[in-house]
Amino acid sequence: MIEIRHLNKKYPGKLALSDVSFDLPRGEIVGLLGENGAGKTTLMKCMLGLTRFEGSVTLDGEPVSHRNIAALSFGTGEHSFFPGLTAQDHRVFYEAHFPRFSAQRFHGLLDFFSLPPHRKLRTFSMGQQNQFEVILALSQGADYILLDEPFAGNDVFNREDFYKVLSGILEPHETLLLSTHLIEEVSGILGRALLLRGGRLVGDLSVPQLEEEGKTLLEAVKETYRYRADRVGRALGALTGEEELP
Amino acid sequence: MRRHGSVLLWLCRSSLSPMLLLLLAAGAAQAGWFLAGMGRAASLETLLAGGALAVPAALCLLLLCALLAGVGCDRGAAKCGFTLRRLRVTERAVLLWQWAYNTACLLLLWAFELLLAFGLCVLFTARQEPSLVSGQTVFLAFLRSPLLHGLLPLGEWSLWARNALLAVTLGGACALLPYKQRRGRLGWETPAAATLALFSFPCGVGRWESVVLTLLLSACLLLQIGVAVWGREGVSGDEKTL
Numbered sequence: 509m510i511e512i513r514h515l516n517k518k519y520p521g522k523l524a525l526s527d528v529s530f531d532l533p534r535g536e537i538v539g540l541l542g543e544n545g546a547g548k549t550t551l552m553k554c555m556l557g558l559t560r561f562e563g564s565v566t567l568d569g570e571p572v573s574h575r576n577i578a579a580l581s582f583g584t585g586e587h588s589f590f591p592g593l594t595a596q597d598h599r600v601f602y603e604a605h606f607p608r609f610s611a612q613r614f615h616g617l618l619d620f621f622s623l624p625p626h627r628k629l630r631t632f633s634m635g636q637q638n639q640f641e642v643i644l645a646l647s648q649g650a651d652y653i654l655l656d657e658p659f660a661g662n663d664v665f666n667r668e669d670f671y672k673v674l675s676g677i678l679e680p681h682e683t684l685l686l687s688t689h690l691i692e693e694v695s696g697i698l699g700r701a702l703l704l705r706g707g708r709l710v711g712d713l714s715v716p717q718l719e720e721e722g723k724t725l726l727e728a729v730k731e732t733y734r735y736r737a738d739r740v741g742r743a744l745g746a747l748t749g750e751e752e753l754p
Numbered sequence: 755m756r757r758h759g760s761v762l763l764w765l766c767r768s769s770l771s772p773m774l775l776l777l778l779a780a781g782a783a784q785a786g787w788f789l790a791g792m793g794r795a796a797s798l799e800t801l802l803a804g805g806a807l808a809v810p811a812a813l814c815l816l817l818l819c820a821l822l823a824g825v826g827c828d829r830g831a832a833k834c835g836f837t838l839r840r841l842r843v844t845e846r847a848v849l850l851w852q853w854a855y856n857t858a859c860l861l862l863l864w865a866f867e868l869l870l871a872f873g874l875c876v877l878f879t880a881r882q883e884p885s886l887v888s889g890q891t892v893f894l895a896f897l898r899s900p901l902l903h904g905l906l907p908l909g910e911w912s913l914w915a916r917n918a919l920l921a922v923t924l925g926g927a928c929a930l931l932p933y934k935q936r937r938g939r940l941g942w943e944t945p946a947a948a949t950l951a952l953f954s955f956p957c958g959v960g961r962w963e964s965v966v967l968t969l970l971l972s973a974c975l976l977l978q979i980g981v982a983v984w985g986r987e988g989v990s991g992d993e994k995t996l
Contacts, residue, residue, distance in 0.1 A: 558839060577840050588836035592768035592825070604760035605841045630832075637831070 509533045510555065510652060510683075515563035517550050517707075524550045525561070525707045534651060535680050537697055540687040541729060542704035548687040549584070551704065552654045556582055567652075578606050583645030585657040587637055591630035595623060598644060608649025613677060617643040620673060621666075635662045642670075646677070656687045664693075671697050695725040703732050757842045758851065765855045768825045773818060773859055777866050780814035788874045798878050798891060802899045807874070811867050811901070812952055818863055819928055819948045822856045823941065826932035835936035849933045849983060857925030864917065868905045875902075900956035912965045913957060916972070920951045923972045926979040934982065943982075947975050 510532040517525040525547045532538065540548050554561040557572045567576050582588060589598060595618060603609045618625060621639040623632070629640060642658045659667045667690070675697045678684060688694055695715065703711030711732040718728050744750075787806040795801035802808075826848070828835045838845055875895055879887040896902045907913030924947045931941030954968040 556836075556840065558836060574842065574844065578842065580840075582836060582840065584833075584836065586836070587832045588834060589832065590764060590768065590834050590837070591829070591832045593764065594767075597763070597767050601760045601764055604756045605843075634831070 509568060511564075511566045511569075512555065513564045513566075515551070515554055515561055515565065517547070517554055517559065517561045523707055525554065528563075528704075528707075528709045530702060530709060530712060532652065532683055532685065534683050537675070537678070537684045537699050538686065539691070539694055539698040539701040539725075540685055540704065541689075541691055541701055543733075546704040547707040548704055549656050550707075552582065552584075552656050552685070552687060555654065556580055578608070578648070579651045581645040581648035581650035581653050583641045583653070583655045583658050585638065585641075585660050587641050589629055589637075589641060589644060592628060594628055595625045595640060598629075598640075602644065602648060606648045606650075610647050610649055614643060614647035616677075617646065617673070620669075635666070638662055639666075639670075646674075651681055652683045652685065654685045654687075657689070658686075659688070659690065667693060691726050691729055698725065701725055701729070703729060705733060758847070761841075761843060761848050761851045762855060765825060765852060769821055769859070772821055773862075776814060776817055776821065777863065780810045781866070781870050783810040784870060785874060788878075792878060792881065797886075798875060798895045799898055801878070802895065802902065807867075807871055808901045808956065814867075815863065815952060816948060818859065819924065819944060822859060822925075822928040823931040823944050826852065827935045828932075833936075838936070845933070846983060849929050852929035852932075853926045855925075856928045857921050860921040860925055864905065864921065871902055871905055897959060900958045903959060904955045904957045907957075910959070910965075912962065912969075916954075916957075916965050916968050919969060919972045919976070920947075920955070923947050923975050923979070924951050926976065930979050930982055943975055943979055947972075950975070 512532070513529050515525050515528040516523070528547075528551060540551065542548050550559065553559040555565050555572070557565070557577070565572055567579060570576055572580065590601075593601065599609075599611060599614055602614075603611070621636070621643070623636055623640055623643075629637060632640065638658060638660060639662065642655060645653050645655060645658075659670070662670075671694065674684070686694060686698070698715050700715060701711070701713045702709060703713065711728075713725070713728055713732075715725055718725060723731075784807050787810065788801065791801050791804055791806055795804070826834060826838065838848055841848070872892070875892045879891050896906050896908065903910075904913065904917070907917070924944075927941070927943040927947035931944045934941040950968065950971055954964060954971075957964055
């Protein structure tokens with residue numbers, strides 16, 4: 509289990525994360541939701557030890573270090589692969605560093621996305637690069653897979669198919685932490701949603717529980733963020749000088 | 755050992771092909787310039803003084819440094835630092851492998867330039883009137899031309915040591931640049947070491963003061979690189995290393 513306690517992260521002149529605490533047990537698919545700048549990417553970087561922070565992040569009671577980092581994988585829209593290497597080169601490289609790397613999953617997903625195995629990644633389109641980033645994160649053999657806005661630049665058909673594949677391939681011990689804006693699209697595969705706002709954890713929602721209450725995840729998110737449904741009408745009214753639209 | 759080998763594989767795959775292309779392009783430019791000037795030059799030394807070998811070699815060195823220092827840098831849409839910090843080898847070990855690899859590449863450039871220069875000089879003597887050249891022509895060229903003497907210092911052991919130190923320093927500087935860049939710091943050691951190598955490499959016979967100065971400056975840069983690598987890591991940057 510990953511335990512995050514009183515996590516604070518400051519950038520010059522800005523508090524990026526404030527007193528964030530939660531647990532991430534094995535075998536869950538968790539959405540990390542929030543507006544731009546809410547702290548989602550920063551939280552993932554803190555979990556991986558890629559940036560300094562105050563507080564604690566432990567993995568099965570141990571701080572994240574070289575000894576246990578292989579249990580966490582990271583797929584990011586910023587891309588962490590080597591652009592001068594091919595997909596096959598990455599497989600060889602990852603197999604050397606991650607003993608539980610799954611070549612079967614790697615090749616299966618490469619086929620699914622129809623990605624060329626022998627072309628350098630710098631020649632891939634942005635959508636293909638995003639797909640490859642996700643493939644690496646899923647094939648590493650990690651218990652905790654952190655995906656940060658992985659589908660930016662991919663069309664909706666690709667995304668829908670991928671959600672189906674994703675929910676089918678994950679093993680019971682694998683945990684997926686998925687940071688995304690596409691709440692409606694991912695709500696079908698999520699079991700839990702963490703809501704960040706202004707660097708604070710403002711909600712920890714259980715999707716099955718919401719369903720029991722007859723609410724959708726999107727409705728619950730809007731409720732938590734106090735979404736003002738009338739703001740569009742008011743804005744248009746102010747912009748056009750006409751009466752407020754209903 | 756496999757995990758260390760994979761780091762070398764990454765370095766080779768990222769830069770070996772472009773490096774070989776660069777060497778071929780530089781060799782072609784040098785040979786072309788040399789052959790074009792061969793008919794007009796009064797002697798081998800005047801031909802060499804015209805820059806036929808020196809100018810492309812200098813450009814090749816700068817481009818090679820840029821190529822080597824670019825491997826492992828975080829760029830807009832590719833931040834391989836995220837991966838390098840999650841490996842079973844430390845980021846410092848990656849840097850040390852990159853240092854060794856860069857040094858080997860620079861030694862390869864040295865060997866390539868030496869063989870090319872020697873081959874072109876032999877070609878020059880073969881194409882000249884026998885009365886204008888002697889068995890000593892190539893030997894004298896390597897003694898009198900600062901560039902050729904730098905490439906093959908013959909009995910000057912201080913110059914051999916200087917060349918080796920320059921290769922190690924420049925290799926280290928090129929490995930340090932991406933390491934610092936990933937932490938948002940400036941890798942000033944690379945341009946400094948490249949400038950030092952560029953201006954000090956051509957060296958006439960007995961220029962011991964130049965050799966000593968280069969050795970001292972190289973040693974200072976090497977010390978700076980060592981402090982950056984083994985000193986308090988990541989203190990001024992935002993990134994925490996695992």
